[in-house]
Amino acid sequence: MALVNDHFLKLKAGYLFPEIARRVNAFTDANPDAKVIKLGIGDVTEPLPEACREAMQAAITEMGDPETFRGYGPEQGYDFLRNAIVEHDYKSRGCEISADEVFVSDGSKCDTGNILDIFGQDNKVAITDPVYPVYVDTNVMAGRTGEPDDQGRFEGLTYIPVTEENNFIPAIPEQRVDLIYLCYPNNPSGTVLGREELKKWVDYARENNSIIFYDAAYEAFITEEDVPHSIYEIDGATEVAIEFRSFSKNAGFTGTRCAFTVVPKALKGVTSDGTEQAIHPLWNRRHCTKFNGVSYIIQRGAEAVYSEAGKKQIQELISFYLENASLLRAGLESVGITVYGGVNAPYVWIKTPAGLSSWEFFDKLLSETHLVGTPGSGFGASGEGYFRLSAFNSRENINESVDRLKKSLG
Numbered sequence: 494m495a496l497v498n499d500h501f502l503k504l505k506a507g508y509l510f511p512e513i514a515r516r517v518n519a520f521t522d523a524n525p526d527a528k529v530i531k532l533g534i535g536d537v538t539e540p541l542p543e544a545c546r547e548a549m550q551a552a553i554t555e556m557g558d559p560e561t562f563r564g565y566g567p568e569q570g571y572d573f574l575r576n577a578i579v580e581h582d583y584k585s586r587g588c589e590i591s592a593d594e595v596f597v598s599d600g601s602k603c604d605t606g607n608i609l610d611i612f613g614q615d616n617k618v619a620i621t622d623p624v625y626p627v628y629v630d631t632n633v634m635a636g637r638t639g640e641p642d643d644q645g646r647f648e649g650l651t652y653i654p655v656t657e658e659n660n661f662i663p664a665i666p667e668q669r670v671d672l673i674y675l676c677y678p679n680n681p682s683g684t685v686l687g688r689e690e691l692k693k694w695v696d697y698a699r700e701n702n703s704i705i706f707y708d709a710a711y712e713a714f715i716t717e718e719d720v721p722h723s724i725y726e727i728d729g730a731t732e733v734a735i736e737f738r739s740f741s742k743n744a745g746f747t748g749t750r751c752a753f754t755v756v757p758k759a760l761k762g763v764t765s766d767g768t769e770q771a772i773h774p775l776w777n778r779r780h781c782t783k784f785n786g787v788s789y790i791i792q793r794g795a796e797a798v799y800s801e802a803g804k805k806q807i808q809e810l811i812s813f814y815l816e817n818a819s820l821l822r823a824g825l826e827s828v829g830i831t832v833y834g835g836v837n838a839p840y841v842w843i844k845t846p847a848g849l850s851s852w853e854f855f856d857k858l859l860s861e862t863h864l865v866g867t868p869g870s871g872f873g874a875s876g877e878g879y880f881r882l883s884a885f886n887s888r889e890n891i892n893e894s895v896d897r898l899k900k901s902l903g
Contacts, residue, residue: 548797570597623876683834713743824895
Protein backbone atom coordinates (compact mmCIF):
# COMPACT_ATOMS: atom_id res chain seq x y z
CA MET A 494 0.00 0.00 0.00
CA ALA A 495 1.29 3.47 -0.89
CA LEU A 496 2.66 5.56 1.98
CA VAL A 497 1.17 9.00 2.56
CA ASN A 498 3.04 12.10 3.68
CA ASP A 499 2.54 11.83 7.45
CA HIS A 500 3.36 15.53 7.90
CA PHE A 501 -0.07 16.45 6.50
CA LEU A 502 -1.64 14.66 9.46
CA LYS A 503 -0.12 17.21 11.86
CA LEU A 504 -2.58 19.76 10.49
CA LYS A 505 -5.37 18.38 12.64
CA ALA A 506 -7.50 21.51 12.78
CA GLY A 507 -7.71 21.86 9.02
CA TYR A 508 -7.14 25.04 7.05
CA LEU A 509 -8.70 28.14 8.62
CA PHE A 510 -10.97 29.24 5.79
CA PRO A 511 -12.59 25.83 5.12
CA GLU A 512 -13.47 25.72 8.83
CA ILE A 513 -15.11 29.14 8.52
CA ALA A 514 -17.03 27.90 5.48
CA ARG A 515 -18.19 24.82 7.41
CA ARG A 516 -19.61 26.93 10.25
CA VAL A 517 -21.25 29.40 7.87
CA ASN A 518 -22.84 26.61 5.84
CA ALA A 519 -24.23 25.03 8.99
CA PHE A 520 -25.71 28.38 10.03
CA THR A 521 -27.26 29.13 6.64
CA ASP A 522 -28.72 25.63 6.40
CA ALA A 523 -30.42 26.21 9.75
CA ASN A 524 -31.37 29.81 8.89
CA PRO A 525 -32.14 29.90 5.16
CA ASP A 526 -33.71 33.37 5.28
CA ALA A 527 -30.75 35.05 6.96
CA LYS A 528 -28.87 37.57 4.83
CA VAL A 529 -25.26 36.70 5.62
CA ILE A 530 -22.60 39.27 4.73
CA LYS A 531 -19.11 37.85 4.44
CA LEU A 532 -16.27 40.05 5.67
CA GLY A 533 -13.94 37.14 6.23
CA ILE A 534 -11.89 35.87 3.29
CA GLY A 535 -9.96 38.66 1.58
CA ASP A 536 -11.56 38.23 -1.83
CA VAL A 537 -12.24 41.30 -3.94
CA THR A 538 -15.75 42.17 -5.05
CA GLU A 539 -15.45 44.96 -7.64
CA PRO A 540 -15.06 44.27 -11.40
CA LEU A 541 -11.68 44.08 -13.11
CA PRO A 542 -10.44 47.51 -14.27
CA GLU A 543 -11.61 48.41 -17.75
CA ALA A 544 -8.03 48.79 -19.01
CA CYS A 545 -7.26 45.20 -17.99
CA ARG A 546 -10.45 43.85 -19.56
CA GLU A 547 -9.77 45.65 -22.83
CA ALA A 548 -6.19 44.35 -22.93
CA MET A 549 -7.39 40.79 -22.36
CA GLN A 550 -10.06 41.10 -25.02
CA ALA A 551 -7.45 42.34 -27.51
CA ALA A 552 -5.21 39.40 -26.57
CA ILE A 553 -8.07 36.97 -27.15
CA THR A 554 -8.48 38.43 -30.64
CA GLU A 555 -4.76 37.88 -31.25
CA MET A 556 -5.15 34.25 -30.25
CA GLY A 557 -7.73 33.84 -33.01
CA ASP A 558 -5.30 34.90 -35.74
CA PRO A 559 -2.62 32.44 -36.98
CA GLU A 560 -0.20 35.36 -37.37
CA THR A 561 -0.46 36.43 -33.74
CA PHE A 562 -1.43 33.18 -32.05
CA ARG A 563 0.82 32.11 -29.15
CA GLY A 564 1.33 28.68 -27.66
CA TYR A 565 3.67 27.98 -24.77
CA GLY A 566 5.16 31.17 -23.41
CA PRO A 567 8.30 31.64 -21.31
CA GLU A 568 7.80 30.06 -17.88
CA GLN A 569 9.32 33.14 -16.22
CA GLY A 570 6.82 35.47 -17.88
CA TYR A 571 6.74 37.57 -21.04
CA ASP A 572 9.27 40.38 -21.26
CA PHE A 573 6.57 42.99 -21.82
CA LEU A 574 5.17 42.31 -18.33
CA ARG A 575 8.48 41.79 -16.55
CA ASN A 576 9.84 45.04 -17.97
CA ALA A 577 6.71 46.94 -16.93
CA ILE A 578 6.99 45.53 -13.40
CA VAL A 579 10.60 46.63 -13.10
CA GLU A 580 9.94 50.10 -14.50
CA HIS A 581 6.86 50.94 -12.44
CA ASP A 582 7.23 48.95 -9.21
CA TYR A 583 10.99 49.12 -8.67
CA LYS A 584 12.91 51.70 -10.70
CA SER A 585 10.30 54.29 -9.80
CA ARG A 586 11.23 53.72 -6.14
CA GLY A 587 14.97 53.60 -6.65
CA CYS A 588 15.22 49.80 -6.44
CA GLU A 589 17.85 48.11 -8.59
CA ILE A 590 15.92 45.10 -9.88
CA SER A 591 16.34 43.64 -13.37
CA ALA A 592 13.62 42.01 -15.48
CA ASP A 593 15.26 38.58 -15.36
CA GLU A 594 14.99 38.65 -11.56
CA VAL A 595 11.19 38.76 -11.87
CA PHE A 596 9.22 35.50 -12.14
CA VAL A 597 5.56 35.79 -13.17
CA SER A 598 3.25 33.23 -11.55
CA ASP A 599 -0.39 32.43 -10.88
CA GLY A 600 -0.37 33.63 -7.27
CA SER A 601 1.69 34.71 -4.28
CA LYS A 602 0.00 32.09 -2.13
CA CYS A 603 1.46 29.44 -4.43
CA ASP A 604 4.88 31.04 -4.52
CA THR A 605 5.23 31.48 -0.76
CA GLY A 606 4.63 27.76 -0.41
CA ASN A 607 6.58 26.59 -3.45
CA ILE A 608 9.68 28.58 -2.52
CA LEU A 609 10.37 26.01 0.19
CA ASP A 610 11.26 23.46 -2.50
CA ILE A 611 14.67 25.06 -2.98
CA PHE A 612 15.63 25.29 0.69
CA GLY A 613 17.01 22.53 2.88
CA GLN A 614 15.11 20.77 5.64
CA ASP A 615 17.47 21.85 8.41
CA ASN A 616 16.82 25.58 8.12
CA LYS A 617 15.54 27.33 11.24
CA VAL A 618 12.36 29.19 10.32
CA ALA A 619 10.96 32.31 12.03
CA ILE A 620 7.33 33.30 11.61
CA THR A 621 5.46 36.27 13.04
CA ASP A 622 2.42 35.36 15.13
CA PRO A 623 -0.36 35.94 14.13
CA VAL A 624 0.46 35.10 10.53
CA TYR A 625 -1.03 34.16 7.18
CA PRO A 626 -1.66 30.41 7.72
CA VAL A 627 -0.06 29.30 4.45
CA TYR A 628 3.43 30.11 5.79
CA VAL A 629 3.05 27.73 8.72
CA ASP A 630 1.07 25.00 6.99
CA THR A 631 3.44 24.64 4.04
CA ASN A 632 6.40 24.27 6.39
CA VAL A 633 4.48 21.58 8.27
CA MET A 634 3.65 19.78 5.02
CA ALA A 635 7.30 19.92 3.99
CA GLY A 636 8.40 18.23 7.21
CA ARG A 637 10.20 21.17 8.82
CA THR A 638 8.25 20.97 12.09
CA GLY A 639 7.32 18.65 14.89
CA GLU A 640 3.85 18.28 16.39
CA PRO A 641 1.73 21.26 17.50
CA ASP A 642 1.36 22.13 21.18
CA ASP A 643 -1.90 22.95 22.96
CA GLN A 644 -1.89 26.45 21.47
CA GLY A 645 -1.30 25.19 17.95
CA ARG A 646 2.36 26.25 17.77
CA PHE A 647 4.52 23.72 15.94
CA GLU A 648 7.75 22.42 17.40
CA GLY A 649 10.72 23.58 15.35
CA LEU A 650 9.34 26.97 14.29
CA THR A 651 10.40 30.23 15.94
CA TYR A 652 7.29 32.28 16.68
CA ILE A 653 7.54 36.07 17.04
CA PRO A 654 4.47 37.54 18.77
CA VAL A 655 2.99 40.65 17.16
CA THR A 656 0.33 42.17 19.41
CA GLU A 657 -0.73 45.50 20.87
CA GLU A 658 1.71 44.90 23.75
CA ASN A 659 4.65 45.45 21.36
CA ASN A 660 2.78 47.92 19.10
CA PHE A 661 2.58 45.20 16.45
CA ILE A 662 6.32 45.46 15.80
CA PRO A 663 8.01 42.03 15.70
CA ALA A 664 11.10 41.72 17.86
CA ILE A 665 14.38 40.67 16.26
CA PRO A 666 15.06 37.04 17.31
CA GLU A 667 17.59 36.56 20.08
CA GLN A 668 18.80 33.37 18.43
CA ARG A 669 19.94 32.93 14.84
CA VAL A 670 17.35 31.84 12.27
CA ASP A 671 17.81 31.04 8.57
CA LEU A 672 14.47 31.86 6.94
CA ILE A 673 12.21 34.72 8.05
CA TYR A 674 8.63 35.39 6.93
CA LEU A 675 7.54 39.03 6.95
CA CYS A 676 4.24 40.24 5.48
CA TYR A 677 3.70 44.01 5.21
CA PRO A 678 1.23 45.61 5.09
CA ASN A 679 0.39 42.77 7.43
CA ASN A 680 -2.19 40.11 6.91
CA PRO A 681 -4.08 39.71 9.23
CA SER A 682 -3.52 42.80 11.40
CA GLY A 683 -3.38 45.49 8.71
CA THR A 684 -0.41 47.08 10.47
CA VAL A 685 2.87 48.15 8.83
CA LEU A 686 6.61 48.37 9.44
CA GLY A 687 8.26 51.74 9.00
CA ARG A 688 11.53 52.15 7.17
CA GLU A 689 13.70 52.06 10.29
CA GLU A 690 12.05 48.93 11.65
CA LEU A 691 12.37 47.14 8.32
CA LYS A 692 16.02 48.16 8.13
CA LYS A 693 16.62 46.34 11.43
CA TRP A 694 15.42 43.12 9.84
CA VAL A 695 17.57 43.58 6.75
CA ASP A 696 20.58 44.30 8.96
CA TYR A 697 19.86 41.20 11.04
CA ALA A 698 19.58 39.05 7.91
CA ARG A 699 22.87 40.41 6.55
CA GLU A 700 24.67 39.82 9.86
CA ASN A 701 23.33 36.26 10.18
CA ASN A 702 23.30 35.18 6.52
CA SER A 703 19.54 34.75 6.76
CA ILE A 704 16.95 35.10 3.99
CA ILE A 705 13.74 37.10 4.35
CA PHE A 706 10.58 36.00 2.54
CA TYR A 707 8.85 39.38 2.14
CA ASP A 708 5.17 39.19 1.21
CA ALA A 709 4.14 42.60 -0.13
CA ALA A 710 0.79 41.57 -1.60
CA TYR A 711 -0.95 44.63 -0.09
CA GLU A 712 1.65 47.30 -0.86
CA ALA A 713 -0.74 49.22 -3.11
CA PHE A 714 -2.83 50.11 -0.04
CA ILE A 715 -0.02 51.99 1.71
CA THR A 716 -1.00 55.61 2.40
CA GLU A 717 1.68 56.77 4.85
CA GLU A 718 4.95 58.25 3.65
CA ASP A 719 7.51 56.41 5.81
CA VAL A 720 6.22 52.94 4.94
CA PRO A 721 8.29 51.14 2.26
CA HIS A 722 6.35 49.57 -0.61
CA SER A 723 9.20 47.14 -1.27
CA ILE A 724 11.87 45.65 0.96
CA TYR A 725 14.34 46.56 -1.79
CA GLU A 726 13.96 50.21 -0.79
CA ILE A 727 16.23 49.25 2.12
CA ASP A 728 19.97 49.20 1.35
CA GLY A 729 21.37 45.70 1.15
CA ALA A 730 18.00 43.96 0.85
CA THR A 731 18.79 42.45 -2.56
CA GLU A 732 21.42 40.35 -0.77
CA VAL A 733 18.99 38.88 1.75
CA ALA A 734 15.37 39.02 0.54
CA ILE A 735 12.89 37.43 -1.83
CA GLU A 736 9.80 39.54 -2.48
CA PHE A 737 6.33 38.29 -3.36
CA ARG A 738 3.81 40.54 -5.13
CA SER A 739 0.32 39.98 -6.49
CA PHE A 740 -2.20 41.55 -8.86
CA SER A 741 -5.03 39.97 -6.85
CA LYS A 742 -5.79 42.71 -4.37
CA ASN A 743 -4.79 45.86 -6.25
CA ALA A 744 -6.27 44.97 -9.64
CA GLY A 745 -8.85 42.38 -8.63
CA PHE A 746 -7.11 39.36 -10.17
CA THR A 747 -8.18 36.90 -7.45
CA GLY A 748 -10.15 34.90 -10.01
CA THR A 749 -7.88 35.76 -12.93
CA ARG A 750 -4.59 34.70 -11.29
CA CYS A 751 -1.40 36.62 -11.84
CA ALA A 752 1.43 37.49 -9.47
CA PHE A 753 5.20 37.64 -9.42
CA THR A 754 8.18 36.84 -7.23
CA VAL A 755 11.50 38.70 -7.26
CA VAL A 756 14.65 36.64 -6.64
CA PRO A 757 17.74 38.89 -6.86
CA LYS A 758 20.89 37.42 -8.35
CA ALA A 759 22.88 38.72 -5.38
CA LEU A 760 21.00 36.43 -3.01
CA LYS A 761 23.07 33.48 -1.79
CA GLY A 762 22.70 30.35 0.31
CA VAL A 763 25.02 27.44 0.97
CA THR A 764 24.98 23.76 0.03
CA SER A 765 25.25 21.01 2.64
CA ASP A 766 29.03 21.00 2.23
CA GLY A 767 29.26 24.76 2.84
CA THR A 768 29.69 25.85 -0.78
CA GLU A 769 28.10 29.21 -1.59
CA GLN A 770 25.15 28.87 -3.99
CA ALA A 771 23.11 31.54 -5.76
CA ILE A 772 19.37 31.21 -5.12
CA HIS A 773 18.23 32.67 -8.46
CA PRO A 774 19.14 29.68 -10.68
CA LEU A 775 17.56 27.26 -8.22
CA TRP A 776 14.24 29.08 -8.31
CA ASN A 777 14.49 29.38 -12.09
CA ARG A 778 14.96 25.62 -12.36
CA ARG A 779 12.08 24.91 -9.99
CA HIS A 780 9.84 27.38 -11.81
CA CYS A 781 10.60 25.90 -15.23
CA THR A 782 10.23 22.31 -14.05
CA LYS A 783 6.98 22.55 -12.09
CA PHE A 784 5.21 25.52 -13.71
CA ASN A 785 4.19 26.15 -17.31
CA GLY A 786 3.65 29.88 -17.14
CA VAL A 787 0.72 32.28 -16.89
CA SER A 788 -1.40 32.60 -20.01
CA TYR A 789 -0.57 35.29 -22.56
CA ILE A 790 -4.08 36.73 -22.24
CA ILE A 791 -3.78 37.20 -18.48
CA GLN A 792 -0.30 38.70 -18.73
CA ARG A 793 -1.55 41.29 -21.22
CA GLY A 794 -4.24 42.16 -18.68
CA ALA A 795 -1.61 42.51 -15.98
CA GLU A 796 0.55 44.70 -18.22
CA ALA A 797 -2.41 47.10 -18.55
CA VAL A 798 -2.22 47.68 -14.78
CA TYR A 799 0.75 49.95 -15.56
CA SER A 800 -0.93 51.97 -18.33
CA GLU A 801 -2.09 55.48 -17.50
CA ALA A 802 -5.71 54.38 -17.63
CA GLY A 803 -4.92 51.27 -15.59
CA LYS A 804 -3.13 53.23 -12.87
CA LYS A 805 -6.06 55.62 -12.55
CA GLN A 806 -8.64 52.84 -12.40
CA ILE A 807 -6.65 50.83 -9.87
CA GLN A 808 -6.21 53.85 -7.63
CA GLU A 809 -9.97 54.24 -7.70
CA LEU A 810 -10.33 50.60 -6.63
CA ILE A 811 -7.80 51.00 -3.82
CA SER A 812 -9.50 54.18 -2.60
CA PHE A 813 -12.87 52.43 -2.67
CA TYR A 814 -11.68 49.56 -0.47
CA LEU A 815 -9.79 51.89 1.89
CA GLU A 816 -12.95 53.96 2.31
CA ASN A 817 -14.73 50.72 3.22
CA ALA A 818 -12.04 50.07 5.82
CA SER A 819 -12.43 53.60 7.18
CA LEU A 820 -16.18 53.10 7.55
CA LEU A 821 -15.64 49.84 9.42
CA ARG A 822 -13.07 51.46 11.71
CA ALA A 823 -15.28 54.42 12.51
CA GLY A 824 -18.33 52.26 13.16
CA LEU A 825 -16.49 49.92 15.51
CA GLU A 826 -14.74 52.73 17.35
CA SER A 827 -18.06 54.50 17.87
CA VAL A 828 -19.24 51.61 20.04
CA GLY A 829 -15.98 51.38 22.01
CA ILE A 830 -14.21 48.60 20.13
CA THR A 831 -10.40 48.84 19.91
CA VAL A 832 -9.40 48.76 16.25
CA TYR A 833 -6.07 48.47 14.44
CA GLY A 834 -5.19 48.41 10.74
CA GLY A 835 -7.44 49.74 8.00
CA VAL A 836 -5.18 52.70 7.17
CA ASN A 837 -2.49 51.08 5.01
CA ALA A 838 -4.34 47.83 4.38
CA PRO A 839 -7.84 46.56 3.53
CA TYR A 840 -8.18 44.77 6.89
CA VAL A 841 -9.28 45.98 10.31
CA TRP A 842 -8.01 44.04 13.31
CA ILE A 843 -10.12 44.35 16.41
CA LYS A 844 -9.83 43.30 20.03
CA THR A 845 -12.73 41.04 20.87
CA PRO A 846 -14.99 42.67 23.48
CA ALA A 847 -16.07 41.36 26.88
CA GLY A 848 -13.29 38.81 27.11
CA LEU A 849 -14.73 36.68 24.30
CA SER A 850 -12.39 34.27 22.55
CA SER A 851 -11.87 34.73 18.82
CA TRP A 852 -14.17 31.85 17.88
CA GLU A 853 -16.78 32.89 20.46
CA PHE A 854 -16.86 36.33 18.87
CA PHE A 855 -17.12 34.69 15.43
CA ASP A 856 -20.18 32.72 16.55
CA LYS A 857 -21.69 35.80 18.22
CA LEU A 858 -21.40 37.92 15.08
CA LEU A 859 -22.72 35.15 12.87
CA SER A 860 -25.73 34.33 15.06
CA GLU A 861 -26.65 37.89 16.13
CA THR A 862 -25.67 40.04 13.15
CA HIS A 863 -25.31 37.47 10.35
CA LEU A 864 -21.81 38.80 9.66
CA VAL A 865 -18.79 36.62 8.92
CA GLY A 866 -15.26 37.63 9.92
CA THR A 867 -12.06 35.73 10.64
CA PRO A 868 -11.10 34.61 14.16
CA GLY A 869 -7.67 35.92 15.11
CA SER A 870 -6.70 32.61 16.70
CA GLY A 871 -6.90 31.03 13.26
CA PHE A 872 -3.81 33.05 12.36
CA GLY A 873 -1.81 31.82 15.36
CA ALA A 874 -1.79 31.64 19.14
CA SER A 875 -1.00 35.35 19.50
CA GLY A 876 -4.11 36.12 17.45
CA GLU A 877 -6.35 34.86 20.26
CA GLY A 878 -8.58 37.66 21.47
CA TYR A 879 -8.49 39.42 18.11
CA PHE A 880 -10.70 39.34 15.03
CA ARG A 881 -10.22 40.36 11.39
CA LEU A 882 -12.77 42.07 9.18
CA SER A 883 -12.14 42.57 5.48
CA ALA A 884 -13.00 45.76 3.59
CA PHE A 885 -13.37 43.85 0.34
CA ASN A 886 -17.08 44.24 -0.27
CA SER A 887 -19.71 46.48 -1.83
CA ARG A 888 -20.40 49.85 -0.21
CA GLU A 889 -23.98 48.76 0.41
CA ASN A 890 -22.83 45.69 2.34
CA ILE A 891 -20.25 47.68 4.31
CA ASN A 892 -22.81 50.27 5.36
CA GLU A 893 -25.28 47.58 6.37
CA SER A 894 -22.53 45.71 8.25
CA VAL A 895 -21.65 48.85 10.20
CA ASP A 896 -25.32 49.34 11.15
CA ARG A 897 -25.57 45.74 12.34
CA LEU A 898 -22.33 46.00 14.32
CA LYS A 899 -23.50 49.15 16.07
CA LYS A 900 -26.82 47.55 17.04
CA SER A 901 -25.17 44.36 18.31
CA LEU A 902 -22.11 45.82 20.05
CA GLY A 903 -23.34 49.26 21.07
